[in-house]
Amino acid sequence: MKILNILARRYLPLEELDQTVAFHETLIGQTARLRFDYPEYDLRLAQIASILFIAGTEQSLKPFTATHLTFLVDDIDAFAAHLPHVGAAILDGPKPVPTGRNMLVQHPDRTRVEYVEHRDKHPADLLP
Template sequence: MKVLQVLTRIFLSREQLEASVSFYESLFSTQSSLRESFEGGIEAVQVGPLLLIAGPEQALGALKATQANFLVDSLSEWQAYLRKNGATILDGPKQAPTGMEMRVRHPDGTWIKYVQYEDSVYSC
């Protein structure tokens, strides 16, 4: 049971997305490794340790409560661990375009999305 990577979320307007992707690809000397489109005009792009999330402000509002994504090796093991240690499962586990995910409120109030990517999408 491991957290494989922590992705910091950065929220942007759609107009800022491509320039931001280019900037962070240059900053981290890497190419984006994931790009997904979602309902409501939301697009998410991973560049290194960042998850750039772009869309209309109205659609982004509900997403901003979640501070980070934790990429994990076994969502079911983390679910059991988190429940046993005082966290609250807010949403999921459920299937998402990238794999299985759940949103969790930690005992300190922090909201984190736990994601177990499918091998075809991402490898840590």
């Protein structure tokens, strides 16, 4: 059971996603390694380095903005079994998502974190 990477979440209007991604690709020197639509929630997402860009309308973003971080993990089921024993609450999931499986967790300090296990893990998504 391991956290592979921690992503800062950046919420933005849908019409700003392409320009924002292009700016950060140039600034960081890395092409977005993850980019997909999430039509069930009317969202588009992209990841560059350790930033997860989540774009949508004000209404489509509203259910997600209380979530502060995304933890990429190697085994979501192991975390789902472990976290309640250390004071965290599973709020939703684990459930299928376009990239694999996720769950929403509230840590004891009230930080809301999305835990995600990607189906196709990227070698660059490993913390040093």
